[in-house]
Amino acid sequence: MMESQVKMSRLQKAALWVVAVAVFTDMLIYGMIVPIIPSYAKTLGATQAEIGFLFGSYAITLLLATPISGVLSDKVGRRLPMILGLFGLVAATILFGFANSFWLLIVARMLQGISAAATWTAGLALLADVFPLQERGKAMGIALSGQAIGMLLGPTIGGFLYQWGGYHLPFIFAAAIALIDGILRITLLHDEPKQDTEQRVSYRSILKMHSLFMIIGIIIIGAALPSALEPTLPLYLHNVLHVSSGTIGLLFAVPTLAYGFTAPVIGTLSNKLGRNQTMIIGLIIAALCFPFVTLVPNIITEILVLAVLGISFSFLLAPALPELTYLADKNGIRAYGTLFAIYNTAYSIGMFCGPTLSGSLSDLFGLTNTLYIFSLILLCYLGLFFLKIKKQA
Template sequence: MKKKYLPLLFLIAFLTMLGFGIIIPILPFFAENVGASSFEIGILFASYNIMQFLFAPIWGALSDRIGRKPLIAFGLFGFSITFILFGLAGSYTEMLAYRILGGIVSAAALPTVTAMVADVFPPEERAKGMGIIGAGIGLSFVFGPAIGGFLSPYGFAVPFFASGGVALLTFFLILFALPESLPKEKRTGMARDKQGNLLTVVFGPLSLMYGIMFVVSFAFSGLETTFALFINDLYGFTSKDLGMMFLVMGIISAFVQAGLIGKMVKRLGEPLVLTIGLVLYAVGFFSIPLAANFWALALTLSLFGAGQGMIRATGTAMITQRTSQGQGVTSGAISSMDSLGRILGPLAGGAVYQWTASGPFLVGGILMVVMLVLFRTRYHRLPQQAQG
């Protein structure tokens, strides 16, 4: 597989997460329509992330054995079927069952795309590849919710059918256009010598890097949960205003990941670019309670857009460069840390917000400073980069 297929991987990442983004603004209303309480709606969101957390490393390990393409295709096909079934659901019990099943099968897709990038790009160029994939994901969360909102007047089920259709089209794109990135001769050795369960992978020599990926996801998920409440309670901003702010953030994030990461890493190196990303996150968190108008808040969110691109691309690259595990296992573990953060972050953010409205953002800023100090004092102890 040649690097010329990176645009195809970008498209696959974009289309995969576009289907997910489409249903984000619709799912609560759809579930409420069948009688679900706010707590039950929270369970729908959490159950998907819990399944992603549990199953991403399992599918990643399997991709080290049988190749990347079958797992990506399986994940997209499962995503398609479960989302279409969710659209047809007539009760909360059905919704929860399809949501759990969807989390299990779709966990095979995106982490395996990340593993493909690690297969194709040598260590010194990997951050650029991860940045391109991250840009696809970022853009999907710019356009997905907008598409979902546009389709919702036609019925709450329609966005889910659209998501399933997009996933099915992506499935066929993978079948006919995407080559395999892991040669057969490399699979047996990985399966035999480079396997590890989630605990041994995450708490091994790269625990610092996995910790950063978790804390960043945890803190930002807390922000996502409470930011809308914050700007409405204090300033009266509406969901439309919030959508515009996140649109600005998503565009900036995609621009940084697609256009700047490669150049920045080439000039500064991954550790310094990751440091800059953590600084931007810290400044963003501490600035939110100080911002008092639309543009100040939008500018603050733009710091997260830029920082997110830097942290995710370089953090993923640094882990995949240094791992002693198969790239599938490694990418699955990264995905699990992200999912765990998205499970716990909203719970913590909501709890702290009840105590003080600015609390989630101050906690997020403190966590970023802690991660920044730990990274700058300990990153030189990380394992050396693998060759090739």
């Protein structure tokens, strides 16, 4: 008994390292191309609309590949999809580095989305496999910190390496990081838990869990809110607060840092407060805070508002992941790959809806009124969420 307990502890540590580094690597390489690819694509004759499609193609393939990755993960285990995801990431990185036509860049970006689907779905499912429910919040919070750190460092490292060594250097660096990630995935994941073949469950069975839809809504909101600011807030900061482009980049790092630092803490805290109650707090904070993004008078208070927003994202997303697994366990379902495929799908929808909605509404009503509309949507969802909880009690 003692041996199995020690072995389990080692497996948990290995799984946490592998998934956190995998998520970090994926988001680091995702972000590294942001300051590089637009200008390079223009030299290949791409229009602004085509460059927009280039960036959006990642979300499209992530959305399409995620359900397949979930089913594959439940059938063959977590290790194989994560290793396949790595090969896809390496291939995408090399293709980016040596692409001599715009459509090769499209193929590389789509391949990046497919590899992310495999890595995220299998990785989160692996954490659910090896961590008991009461420890999943903290474990998944740490994994989400890897996501935040990768998103934070990616554009900075990519831009610096591009200036220092030209177009190819960032992709050589990215390939080296992917190689380290690959060594971790192959060596540390040799002892993954076996899958119960009798527990393969269809999407239809999982979607019969009605409580699941409220959590899916939380995930969509948690992805939509930060992405809603991306196409709109920079113009406000530049035109109203007269902030430079470099400072705008640093300001966007504030909620990412706040999210990265607080996600593990809030994931642990949610076990004491209750996961649903923690998500309610996140909805309240986000709804109250969102309009202040354009109401503050100076840069200091803007930093404070963005930091509080980042914390609210942790309150929303850190408990949502273990709550998904709790609902599955409660219904006798252990098809975690399929479950986290649903998470990835919801997150992709949020990433798409956030900027699309905020951009369209800002054209019609202005940015400040748009943020009020978002707050109203959050308060309406808060009411629905609260009623659902009361009904279940």
